Amino acid sequence: MPAVDPTLLESVWGSEALAEGGEAPSDADFAAVESATGYGLPESYKAFMRLHNGGYPLRSDYNPNEEEDPSSQVETFLSVDSLVEETEFYGEEWGYPAIGLVIAECPSGGHDLFMLHYPAGSTTEPSVIHVDQELDYRCTTVGETFAEFLAGLREAQE
Numbered sequence: 001m002p003a004v005d006p007t008l009l010e011s012v013w014g015s016e017a018l019a020e021g022g023e024a025p026s027d028a029d030f031a032a033v034e035s036a037t038g039y040g041l042p043e044s045y046k047a048f049m050r051l052h053n054g055g056y057p058l059r060s061d062y063n064p065n066e067e068e069d070p071s072s073q074v075e076t077f078l079s080v081d082s083l084v085e086e087t088e089f090y091g092e093e094w095g096y097p098a099i100g101l102v103i104a105e106c107p108s109g110g111h112d113l114f115m116l117h118y119p120a121g122s123t124t125e126p127s128v129i130h131v132d133q134e135l136d137y138r139c140t141t142v143g144e145t146f147a148e149f150l151a152g153l154r155e156a157q158e
Contacts, residue, residue: 004044004147009051012150014058024050025080036084039101039118042125044147054079059153062130062142072130072142073156074104074114087115097137100126108134116146 030041054077062072078086083101090096094110104114111133116126128149129139143149 004047004150006047008147008150009044009048012048012057012059012153013052013055022053022079025053029080033080033083033101037087037101039116039126041101042116042146044145044150045103045116048146048150049077049080052077054082057153058155059150060156061154062149062152072112072114072140073106074153075107077104078102094133095137096131096133097139099139100129103128114142114149117141 025046030046034040056076057074060074062074083103087100087102090102090110090113091098096102096113096115099119100115100117102113102115106112106114113131115129115131117129117139118126125145127141128143128146130142132138132140143152
């Protein structure tokens with residue numbers, strides 16, 4: 001798989017992004033998540049998180065079809081060290097399906113979120129889905145790859 005354009009990764013964060021997770025994650029941090037979950041993390045995700053280990057992105061809106069899904073917005077990307085805990089929390093406390101890793105929260109306070117989706121038996125890179133708890137956990141693919149998801153993010157409209 002070709003490397004992701006660094007300007008794409010940097011443009012999502014922007015120069016004034018608020019970081020949340022502290023130091024850039026190490027290979028050991030990524031390996032710990034992969035070992036705990038059994039899910040391989042995409043290289044594009046790792047490169048993105050090495051720039052800011054979670055936080056509030058400049059480009060946060062994802063509305064490929066505003067009539068069907070008008071509220072898809074990333075409020076914050078989770079830090080790598082919180083992926084396992086937050087995924088477990090959303091599954092146990094909110095009833096989200098165990099189909100991947102929660103990577104970003106939305107402004108709804110838990111009523112929708114973004115996940116890396118790992119279909120059973122799949123050996124390909126995970127897609128990114130928006131899961132809406134209010135609509136019976138409806139899953140909408142918002143990127144066939146993590147890089148495609150990032151490319152679809154736009155600056156929030158005031």
